[in-house]
Amino acid sequence: MTSFYQTPEPAGFAGIRSWLITFDHKRIALLYLFSILFWFLLAVTLGGLIRLELMFPGKTVLSAQMYNSVFTLHGVIMIFLFIIPALPAVFGNFFLPIHIGAEDVYFPRLNLLSWYLYMAGGIVAIVSLFSDGFPDTGWTFYVPFSISTNTNVSTAVFAAFILGFSSMLTGLNFITTIHKMRAKTMGWLQLPLFTWSLYATAWVQLLATPVITITLVLVVVERFFNVGLFDPARGGDPILYQHLFWMYSHPAVYIMILPGMGVISEIIPVSARKSIFGYKAIVASSLAIAIAGSLVWAHHMYTSGMSETAVFVFSLLTFVVAIPSAIKVFSWVATLYKGAIEMTPPLLFSLCFIYLFSVGGLTGLVLGAAGANIHVHDTHFVVAHFHFTMFGGTGFAFFAALHYWWPKMFGKMYDFKKAYIAAILVTAGFMLHYVPMFVLGLQGMPRRYYDYLPQYAAGNFFAGFGALCMIAGIGLMMVNLLASLTRERTAGTDDPWGGVTLEWTIPSPPPLHNFDKDPEVMDYPYDFTKVVAAGSGAASMDSETGK
Amino acid sequence: MTDIINPVALVDRSFYFIIGFSFVFLFAITLVMIYFVIRYRRSRHPKPADIRGNWKLETAWIFIPTLIALAMFVSGWQAYTGLRNVPEGALEVDVIAQSFSWIFIYPTGKETENELQVPVNTPVKLNITSMDVIHSLYIPAFRVKVDAVNGLTTYAWFLPETIGEYFLQCTEFCGVGHADMTGVVRVVSEDAFEEWVEEDDGW
Numbered sequence: 001m002t003s004f005y006q007t008p009e010p011a012g013f014a015g016i017r018s019w020l021i022t023f024d025h026k027r028i029a030l031l032y033l034f035s036i037l038f039w040f041l042l043a044v045t046l047g048g049l050i051r052l053e054l055m056f057p058g059k060t061v062l063s064a065q066m067y068n069s070v071f072t073l074h075g076v077i078m079i080f081l082f083i084i085p086a087l088p089a090v091f092g093n094f095f096l097p098i099h100i101g102a103e104d105v106y107f108p109r110l111n112l113l114s115w116y117l118y119m120a121g122g123i124v125a126i127v128s129l130f131s132d133g134f135p136d137t138g139w140t141f142y143v144p145f146s147i148s149t150n151t152n153v154s155t156a157v158f159a160a161f162i163l164g165f166s167s168m169l170t171g172l173n174f175i176t177t178i179h180k181m182r183a184k185t186m187g188w189l190q191l192p193l194f195t196w197s198l199y200a201t202a203w204v205q206l207l208a209t210p211v212i213t214i215t216l217v218l219v220v221v222e223r224f225f226n227v228g229l230f231d232p233a234r235g236g237d238p239i240l241y242q243h244l245f246w247m248y249s250h251p252a253v254y255i256m257i258l259p260g261m262g263v264i265s266e267i268i269p270v271s272a273r274k275s276i277f278g279y280k281a282i283v284a285s286s287l288a289i290a291i292a293g294s295l296v297w298a299h300h301m302y303t304s305g306m307s308e309t310a311v312f313v314f315s316l317l318t319f320v321v322a323i324p325s326a327i328k329v330f331s332w333v334a335t336l337y338k339g340a341i342e343m344t345p346p347l348l349f350s351l352c353f354i355y356l357f358s359v360g361g362l363t364g365l366v367l368g369a370a371g372a373n374i375h376v377h378d379t380h381f382v383v384a385h386f387h388f389t390m391f392g393g394t395g396f397a398f399f400a401a402l403h404y405w406w407p408k409m410f411g412k413m414y415d416f417k418k419a420y421i422a423a424i425l426v427t428a429g430f431m432l433h434y435v436p437m438f439v440l441g442l443q444g445m446p447r448r449y450y451d452y453l454p455q456y457a458a459g460n461f462f463a464g465f466g467a468l469c470m471i472a473g474i475g476l477m478m479v480n481l482l483a484s485l486t487r488e489r490t491a492g493t494d495d496p497w498g499g500v501t502l503e504w505t506i507p508s509p510p511p512l513h514n515f516d517k518d519p520e521v522m523d524y525p526y527d528f529t530k531v532v533a534a535g536s537g538a539a540s541m542d543s544e545t546g547k
Numbered sequence: 548m549t550d551i552i553n554p555v556a557l558v559d560r561s562f563y564f565i566i567g568f569s570f571v572f573l574f575a576i577t578l579v580m581i582y583f584v585i586r587y588r589r590s591r592h593p594k595p596a597d598i599r600g601n602w603k604l605e606t607a608w609i610f611i612p613t614l615i616a617l618a619m620f621v622s623g624w625q626a627y628t629g630l631r632n633v634p635e636g637a638l639e640v641d642v643i644a645q646s647f648s649w650i651f652i653y654p655t656g657k658e659t660e661n662e663l664q665v666p667v668n669t670p671v672k673l674n675i676t677s678m679d680v681i682h683s684l685y686i687p688a689f690r691v692k693v694d695a696v697n698g699l700t701t702y703a704w705f706l707p708e709t710i711g712e713y714f715l716q717c718t719e720f721c722g723v724g725h726a727d728m729t730g731v732v733r734v735v736s737e738d739a740f741e742e743w744v745e746e747d748d749g750w
Contacts, residue, residue, distance in 0.1 A: 064723050138720050144697065145680040145721060232698020238681060239696065272587070274595040278605050303683060303692050305701040308631060315623060319616040323609065330608045333576060336583035338596035343588070351584065355577055362569035365619055371554070371626020372562045375690040378683060378718040444687025446718040449726040453714060524599075532595060 003411065003509040023108035026510060029094035030409070031115050036086055039122060041478070043077040046070050048471050051433070053450070055464030057457055064450045068136035069151070071448060073129070075139030076156060080163045081122055083394050084252065087259035088170055088205075089118070091401050092198045094409060096174060098503045098510065099192045101183030101519035106176040114169045121163035128155030138448060140249075143230040143241040147222045154223055157216045164213045167255075171205030174198050185521045189283075192501045192525050193276065196283050197262025200290040204251045204258075208294060212248035215241070239304050246297035254293040256390060257357075258286055260397030261328055264350050267404050268332050270499045271347040272339025275526040278331045285324035292321040302373050311370050318368035325361050329354060340532070344497065345419035349400035352427045356392025360385060363438065380459075381441025384434045392430060399426070399477065406481060407493035411508040414484040418476060425473030432466025498531045551670060553706045554629035558690040561622040568615060630690070633704040637670040644675070644682035644695035647724030649715070655744050661730035663715065665707055666740035672704045683719035686732055694719055707734040 004026045009018040019027055050071055053062045062070060093111065097104055105111050128134055132152040137145055146153050178191070178199050191199075218229055218241075228234030230241050269276045276282065298306065298314040332354055341347070363385045366372050376382065407413050436459040445456045452460065484490075493508040502519050503510070586592070640663065641652040651659045665671045675684055677695035685692045689705035717728035735743070 064726070068720075068723060068725075136722070142681060142720070148680060149722065232696075238698075272595060273589075275597060275599045277598065278600040281600070281605050302627075304694050305696055305699055308627075311627060312624065315627075316620055319620045322616055323613055326612045327605075327609060329576060333580050333583065334598075334604070336580065336587065338592070338598065339583070339587050340589045340593050340595040341584055341587050343584070351580060354580060355573075358573050358576060362573060365565050365569060365616070366562060369561050369565055369619055369623025369626070371558045371623045371628075371630060372565060373623070374627070374630055374692050375558055375562070375687070377692055378685075444685065444714075444716070446685060446716055448720040451726045453716075453729070526599075528595065529597070 002511060003507070004512045005509060007512050021112075023104070023112055024512065025093050025097050025104045025108065025111060026409075028111050028115055029090050029092075032085065032089040032093060032118070033409075035115075035119060035122070036082060036090060037478070039077050039081040040086075041474075043074050043082060044471060044474060046074040046077070048467055050074060051464045051467035054452070054460045056461070057454065058451060062450075065133075065136060067450045068138075068448070069134040072136055072138050072156075073125075073134050076125060076160065078390075079139055079252075079256075080160050081118075081125070083256045083390055084163075084167055085118060085170070086394065086398050087263065087401060088174070088198055088201060089114075091194075091263070091405060092170075092174060092259065095405065095503055096177060096195055096198055097181065098506070098514050099195045099501055100178065100181060100186060101502055101515060101521060102177065102181035103514055104181075105173050106180050107173050110169055111173055114166045114173070117162055117166035117169070121159045121161075121166060124162060125156060125159035128152045128159065131155060140245060141216075141219060142245075143219065143222070143238050146219055147230070154220050157219055161213055161216045164209045164216075167205050168209045171202035171209070174202040175206065178202075183519055183521050189280070190521055190523070190525050193265035193279070193282055193286075194259070194262035194501075197258045197265070197286050200286040201255050201258045204255050204290050204294065208248045208251040208255075211244060212252075215244040215248070218244070239301070239306060242301050242304055243298065246300045250297035250300065251290075251294045253386075253389070254289050256394045258289060260353070260357075260394040261286070261325075263397045263401045263404070264332060264353055265328070266499075266501065267346045267350045267400055268335050269526050269528070270497050271344060271350070272336050272341045273498060273528045273532055274335060274339035275524070275528065276331065277334035277337075278327075279524075279526065281327055282331055285327045288324040289321065292317065292324070296321055299368055299373075302370055303377050315368060315370040315373075319365070322361065322365060322368070329358055329361075344403075345414075345416060345423060346400045346404035346497070348420060348423045349396050349403060352423065353393060353396040353400060356388055356396060356427070356430065360388030360390075360392055363388065375444075376441050378447055379441035380437040380445045380447055383447045384437035384441060387434050387437075392434075399423070402481060404497070405503075406484070407490065407496050408503055408508045408510070410485060411489045411493050412484045412487055413490040413493055413496065414480050418480040422473050422477035422480060425476060426470055427473075429466050429469030429471070429473055433463050433470050434466070436460070436462045436466070498528075498534075500526060500528060500531060551634045551706055552629060553708060554626060555688075555690050555705075557626035557629040561619075561626040564622050565619050568619070630703070633672050633702070634670045634706075637672040637704055638665065639672045639674060640665075642673045642675040642684060642695070643678060644684065644717070644728075645678040646680065646682075646722055647717070647728040649684070649717075649728070649730050653744050657744055662733065663730065664733045664735060664740060664743055666737040667707055667710050667734050669737065670704055670706050672702060675701045675703065680721050681719045682717045682721050682728065684715060685718040686713060686715045688713040688732070692718060707732075710734050710736060 053060050135151045135153045135156045228236045230236045230238045296317045299318045302311050440456055440459040495504040643650040648661050651663050675695045677697045682695040691703045691705050693701045693703040713732040715730045
C-alpha cells in the first residue's frame with residue numbers, strides 16, 4: 001500500500017515544495033517535528049554554553065551581557081518553540097486524528113497556517129538576534145526592566161506574540177476535531193488518554209494564551225508610547241505586569257506537561273499489556289489539572305510585595321493542584337502491577353519520566369509552601385525544580401514518544417542498544433546536572449547569575465560536568481534515530497509493541513487516507529485480551545537483533 | 548530577647564517537614580516501580596491480569612495525599628507569618644536598591660553602601676524600595692527575601708543571633724550587573740553598633 005510519503009504532487013510543486021502546501025495532518029506533523037528538533041538542539045547548545053560559563057568562577061566563555069542574552073534566548077526558544085508545541089504539534093497532529101478514527105483534523109488549512117505562524121515566530125526571534133542584540137531580560141520580560149533596557153525586546157516579544165497565535169489555533173483545531181470528527185461508534189470514554197490530555201491542554205491553550213498576547217502588546221505599547229501602565233509615578237503598577245504574565249505562564253506549564261502525561265499513559269499499558277489503572281481517574285485528573293492549574297499563577301510572586309491574603313489563597317490552591325498529578329503517578333505504577341512487562345526504549349524513557357517528574361513535583365511542594373518558598377525563590381533551587389518537571393517531565397515524554405511512534409511515522413526501527421545507552425546517559429547526566437542545583441539553591445545561589453561567590457564553585461563544576469554527559473546522550477539519541485531513516489524499511493513496524501489504539505491497526509507509515517475501511521472501535525480503549533491471545537513478544541524486532 | 552521566635556527555625560522546620568515526606572514518597576514509588584518491572588517482566592510473567600481500577604484504593608490515594616498536602620500548606624503558612632510579623636522594638640533601616648548597589652539608611656541618618664551593620668540579638672526591620680527596576684534583597688542566612696519595587700515600600704525583618712559576617716545578594720534579575728549586586732551583613736555587639744552608627748564617616 002502506498003504511504004502518505006508517496007502522495008501525488010501537484011503540478012509545479014515537486015519534492016519539498018509539495019510539503020510546503022500540504023494539508024495532510026501527518027505531513028504537517030513531520031514539518032513540525034524537524035523544525036522543533038532544530039530549535040531544541042539550538043537551545044540545548046545555548047544551555048550548554050550557560051553551564052560552561054558557570055563551570056568555573058569568573059569570566060570563561062561569555063561576557064556578562066552575552067550571558068544574559070544567552071539565558072534569555074535559551075528560555076524563549078525552549079518554552080515557546082520547543083516545550084509548548086513539541087508534543088501537541090508533532091504527535092498530536094500526527095496521532096490525534098488517527099486515534100479517533102478520523103481522516104484529518106477539522107480545519108486542515110488552519111493547521112498549515114499554524115505551522116507557518118510557528119516558523120514566522122521563530123524567524124522573527126532569530127532576526128532580533130542580529131539587529132540590536134537579543135533581549136537580556138529573561139523569558140519573563142519583567143517590567144520596568146524590559147521597558148528600560150536598550151536591547152531589542154520589542155522584536156522578541158513580537159515573536160512570542162506570533163507563536164501565541166500558532167498555539168491558540170492548534171488548540172482550537174484539536175477541540176473542534178475531538179468534538180466533531182470522532183468515529184461514529186466512539187464515545188467520550190472510549191478516547192485514548194493521549195487524546196484526552198490533548199483535549200484538556202487545548203482548552204488551556206485557547207483560553208490562557210490571549211492573556212499573554214495582550215500582555216506582550218502592553219509591553220510594546222510601553223516601549224514605544226510610554227503610557228505609564230506599569231509606572232507607579234503615573235498611577236501604574238509594575239506588579240500588575242507580573243500578574244498578567246503568570247496568568248498565562250503558569251497555566252502554560254500545564255500546557256507543557258499534560259500531553260507528556262498523556263504519552264506516558266499510552267506507553268505504560270502497552271508495555272505491560274494490561275489495562276491502564278483507573279482510566280476515569282486519569283481523565284478527571286487531566287481536566288482537574290487544567291482547571292485548578294489556571295488558578296495558581298501568583299505562587300510565582302510570594303516575594304513581590306503582593307498582599308498576604310493573596311499569598312494564603314495561592315499557596316492553598318497550589319497544594320490542591322498537586323493532588324491530580326499524584327493520582328496519575330499512582331495510576332501508572334499500579335498499571336505495572338501483575339502486567340506482562342517488556343522492556344523497550346520507550347518504556348525506559350517512561351520510567352525515567354515517572355522518577356524525574358516525581359522529583360520535580362515534590363520539590364514543587366517546597367516552593368508552594370509560603371514560608372519555605374521565601375528562602376529558595378529565584379535561586380538555583382527553582383531552576384532545578386522546573387528543569388525536573390519541564391525537561392525530566394515533558395522532555396523525557398517527548399523522547400519516549402519519539403521512540404514509541406518513530407516506527408509508525410517512518411516505518412523504520414532504530415537500534416535498541418544505542419537507544420538504551422542514550423537513555424541512561426541522558427538520565428545520569430541529568431541527575432548530575434540538576435541535583436547540585438538544588439543544593440546550590442539551598443545554599444543561597446540566585447538564578448540568572450553570571451558569576452558567583454566562591455562557596456558555590458563545587459556545585460557549579462559538577463553541574464557543568466553533568467550537562468556535558470547529558471548533551472552527549474542527546475546527541476547519541478538523535479544520531480541513532482536519524483540513522484534509522486537511511487536504512488531500508490523495517491518489516492514488522494505496523495505494530496511493534498502490541499498496541500491497541502487505532503494507529504496500530506493501520507500500516508506503517510500510514511497511507512494518505514488513514515483508514516481504507518471504517519475503523520473498529522473497542523468498547524474499552526485499553527483492552528489487551530486479543531493482543532495477549534496472539535501471544536508474540538513482537539518488540540524483539542530490534543533492527544540489529546531480529547527482523 | 549528570648550521571647551521572640553526566630554522565623555529561620557520556622558522556615559527550616561517547614562522545609563524539612565515537606566522534604567522528609569517527599570523523600571519517603573519518592574523512595575517508595577521508585578522502589579515499587581522497579582520491583583514491578585522486574586517481578587512482572589514478560590519472560591517470567593507472560594499472562595497479565597485484567598485489573599482496570601479499584602475504587603477503594605483510588606479513594607485512599609486521593610484523600611491521604613490531600614491531608615498531607617494540607618499539613619504542608621499549614622507549616623508553610625506558619626513560617627510565612629513568622630517572616631511577616633515584626634516584633635516590637637525593631638531597629639528600622641531603610642534600604643534603597645539601585646542598579647547595581649544597595650544603600651542602607653539608619654535612624655541616625657548614617658548611610659552605607661553594600662554593607663548592612665546591625666547589633667546582635669535585636670530584631671531588624673528593613674523598609675525596602677527601589678530607585679529604578681525591580682531588585683530583590685536576599686540574605687540567605689536569615690531566610691529573608693523581598694522585592695524592591697519602585698513606587699512601593701516592602702519590608703522584611705530578621706533576628707541576628709550570632710556575631711559574624713553574612714552575605715546579601717540581589718535575586719531579581721536587573722541587568723548586566725545583577726551578579727555583582729552583593730553585599731555584607733555585619734552582625735556586631737550592641738556597644739560596637741552604637742558607637743559605629745553615631746560616628747560621622749563623611750557621608
